[in-house]
Amino acid sequence: MFTQTSRAKFFGRLFIACIALYFICRWRANQLPSPSQIMPSLLNDPEQTETSRETFTASAGHIVYTIDPVFNYDIQGMVVSCSTAFSFDDIYHRNWQDHLNPKDLALIWGKNTSSGIYQSLNFSSGSWTAYVETKYFSKHVNWADFNTAQWSNNHLLCNDSALLRKIRQVERGDQVRIKGMLAEYSHSQGAFHRGTSTTRTDTGSHACETIFVEEFEVLRWANLPWRYLRTLTFWSALLSGIACVWFYFRAPIVDNGTQDENEAEVEDLNPLV
DSSP states (O other), rough: OOOOOHHHHHHHHHHHHHHHHHHHHHHHTTTTOOOGSOOOOGGSSOOEEEEEOEEEEEEEEEEEEEEEEEEEEEEEEEEEEEEETTTOOOOHHHHTOOOOOEEEEEEEEEEHHOOOOGGGEEEEEEESSSEEOOTOOOOOOOGSOOOOOOGEEEEEEOOOOOOHHHHHHHOTTTTEEEEEEEEEEEETTTTTTEEOOOSSOOOOOOOOOOEEEEEEEEEEOOHHHHHHHHHHHHHHHHHHHHHHHHHHHHSOOOOHHHHHHHHHHHHHSSOOO
């Protein structure tokens, strides 16, 4: 028969095991695919063409935004880093009331995918920027092999619920295609305006592409089994932790003196042999 204390110990051990498995799954789910898994279409550069679209408005978060199209845009690439708006460490979207930009995706394509150099590099994202550097355990990396014109940080603008679901599901390693418009946008709730880069060769704080998304397709998902296991182990750890605490505080508190007296009474009731 299981006592409350033994149940608390069981769920405590299960909690520790699930936490360890969660971090393993999280690490594996974050790995980039090998060059052999890159789709051939990612070797192509983005297509940027003249647009006839005129200025229009779009609503998100009860705010009306003015969208100024600059070029039609079609890009395919592998996600190497991403930043989600209104995350715990993101204060800028809240301060600027920018509800139209749900996520930023840093993408690589062309030679940067086929050569496999990305496997020796570490990519990361800030609220508005993306960074690349050599992995600390990598051997010497020839930066001439990394084409800075074949990677970009893309601010995605979207207010379509179906597209938003797809965009929010995307993670590092996924291969995607984005079609829409390079655009500038602003809103009336203060002095807010963001532009867009129109070339892949610029650098610095204004080198990001701002894309109003009209089509979004995941060409190939990455590490799906590990993502499912990451979710499973997360909830298993949470539930087992709650169960451990529950049974721990429901376990009876036994005073040693009282326990000794109870044991003596039981001995008195035993027949003498």
